[in-house]
């Protein structure tokens with residue numbers, strides 16, 4: 001196969017540059033800006049005819065990004081691109097996977113349908129799979145899922161002696177167990193009741209025997225931060241002294257990040273699936289490896 005051409009929608013992200021370097025492929029050139037009225041101007045400057053395209057775009061703030069992403073894909077297609085692979089390290093709209101109240105729209109399904117119309121394959125990192133067990137339940141294109149577990153486990157092994165991993169809710173068990181196994185440390189799972197977007201309640205099981213360990217809260221998404229912040233409060237009440245928080249996807253809506261910085265914990269850190277100043281764990285080798293497998297190299 002000819003070497004792919006890589007474009008990244010969020011220009012100059014550390015992750016995009018690193019994936020490009022590791023693939024050793026051509027970097028696509030394009031021009032993207034807004035007209036004074038806010039509409040998108042897009043111009044593709046690279047030759048894409050008969051080429052495989054890798055389009056890197058982390059889909060946090062998806063409503064702001066989706067139109068330009070679809071324009072991009074459409075333009076590549078019309079310019080003769082052979083195959084367009086979307087690398088969306090953060091895949092949006094996975095959490096509304098059920099109608100909890102009458103009339104609620106299951107947006108995860110609609111979003112998946114749109115992405116599948118415009119792309120030939122998808123590579124993503126730890127998508128939020130709760131009531132769906134696999135992306136194939138809603139995505140009809142080939143999907144490859146990169147897991148952050150081994151990179152997180154390596155960070156924990158290198159930086160946190162005597163760790164106890166803590167998952168804030170039942171969904172988190174799938175990745176917390178994996179990280180704990182790879183880091184060779186114990187783990188426990190809390191019980192979470194969500195009362196609203198910003199109101200969560202967590203209860204801590206018996207952790208007396210591990211109280212002197214460093215608690216490492218691990219979750220896939222840190223959005224408002226309330227899941228972790230509430231867990232921090234509970235752990236402190238139990239006398240746990242050293243607390244770390246690790247998230248795969250650094251959304252940090254509104255003031256969330258500042259709340260962590262003021263919470264008196266040792267450190268809050270994330271993987272670079274979404275670019276953020278808390279990024280400490282690089283996922284580019286795993287993503288490049290997954291792309292390599294997709295291209296059969």
Ligand code: R5P
Pocket residue numbers: 128168169171172197200219220221222223224225226227228
């Ligand atoms: C929930 O189901 C996810 O795994 C995360 O726990 C959740 O998205 C975190 O959200 P927040 O930071 O707003 O509490």
